[in-house]
Amino acid sequence: MNGEIELKVENLKKWFPVRRGIVSTLLSRKTDYVRAVDDISFEVRKGEIFGLAGESGCGKTTAGKTVLRLLEPTSGKIYFEGRDITALNKLEMKELRRRMQIVYQDPYQSLNPRMTVFDIIAEPIQVHKMSDSLAETEDIVHKALEEVELIPGEDFVYRFPHELSGGQRQRVAVARTLVLQPSFIVADEPISMLDVSIRAGILKVMLKTRLAQDVTYIFITHDLAYARHICHRGAIMYSGKIVEMTSMDHLVKHPLHPYTIALMKAVPVPDPEYEKARAVIGGEVPTPINPPPGCRFHPRCSKASDICRKEEPELTEVGNEHFVACHHAL
């Protein structure tokens, strides 16, 4: 890792219109939007694992997909290696896609059940014309299988996804991503569907390439314990916004935002002698349709005051690359 910036996101928004019936359309009432991602900015450095964490519905997956332009951003800029990719056309984008990849959460849905492991891994190679002959493709596929520790590769190439276990499927999904030798990967909860005992193995094959090829990761997760052990820096999202962002170590030890503090207290610790996890805040994540004015967390926050109900706090640096969006964080 050197300080070089691989990905820079500026004021990114992704709003989804809420579909309405014909009557309200004719009466031209205002369209509602689900503000899945609402004005977030962050940077990811080269070779870094950047965690995007939060509860379900906070917009972390939408953010991850929008960054890759798998979803078109509503507004905002995305710079990949210094180039604004929101301005690129389809052809230019395809060129770039080889280098920007995603690993999906659910290996039971992300693999085509009618394709063999060989076809699944060979498809991206063909799409991006990375091999000249079948023999070369075969060679690349076998190497990829070896890399994700599906050994011996010959045993796996002619299998269909239903003949694989969950862990093996996710390895195939990782192999499919790695054959393109991407420099940037969004990993969307890659281990949350898998058994605890095999999660570490999947992470290992995913992340070992990071060192060899200097791959940059955005690791999307709801599990803060895993984020702590994997990510270098991380951002906590709440209702479409980043509420706090700093190094993962610092985030766990010295959280400042009331929401982050509540999250940290709620994470159960696998040690019976440790203080029990407590829910210091009530309620659940609100719907991101017409979020409350001011700070979005204020209805659940114990520190909420007048200013929180009126003014939306900016994400500001409070020292040493620690960013917080809270009127009362200091």
Added chain:
Amino acid sequence: MTILEVQDLKTYYSTLMGDVKAVDDVRLRMDKGEALGLVGESGCGKTTLALAIMRLLPWNGRIAGGKIMLNDIDIVGLDDKTFDKEYRWKKMSYVFQGAMNALNPVFKVGAQIAEAITIHEDVENPEAMERARELFRLVGIDPERTTSFPHELSGGMKQRAMIAMALACNPDFIIADEPTTALDVIVQAQTLEVMRELQKKLGLTTMIITHDLSVVAQTCSTCAIMYAGNLVEYADINTIFSEPAHPYTKALIGAFPSIKEDRRELVSIAGVPPNLLHPPTGCRFNPRCPNRMDICSKEKPDYLELEDGHNAACHLLTKEG
């Protein structure tokens, strides 16, 4: 006082390819007031064990041997009618996995709880509804919400409603199957708090089935580790975490990250859980075990009592002892 005793229980599923031995020779004893965490990977038989205890096995499942003693009565031998009327829901009940889908979407939640009460007890509907409201209060939901439909409740509230339903007929013993798996971390903490409170307030005996060791550490007093249909270790919760005896227990704890420890490399367990149609001979964990010896693939280790209340099944323990 022993409330539940499972003796050499075998539960098999018949398939076209033969019997799947989902639970094989499980021995387990639970005292009154105990909170047992039943831990294992998916497919290790933990849900099957619980369904067998509740006698809710699917059509192709059967209890192929052993006894399940509830308050010294073998419930395996009871006829269906007695069991339905006097045991299930009255003496023991079940919080089903996936609260999101376990409630009937076309009935109000209060009515669903009242139904359980009127079926098992000789009470009229208004009284049952009042009980439902009380139960909601008990699990920390506004009693007014008994008139809501499931889709009007959030995930955490549905989970609590499921717990309320399990408590409907004042059982002594409840089994909760993955009670927090689909919940977000803050809602999970809320639910765990409710569970802990109920254990204390009502003196409930609970069995919590989970793959999440941190949930067990937070809510249970004892812990049983299952692997491939066998119980491999049982001890009180502190012993399991501080002095695990079985290599599988050790590996499982090593694979589990804690937010409180410093960044470290997580270790996974090599290989995959075995196919229970043809489980490995000897110790079922032997193909994945880091401490494997010759004897492990030949002989099945005995489930030994190491010291008071700490049992494990591993050849390493007999060799050293």
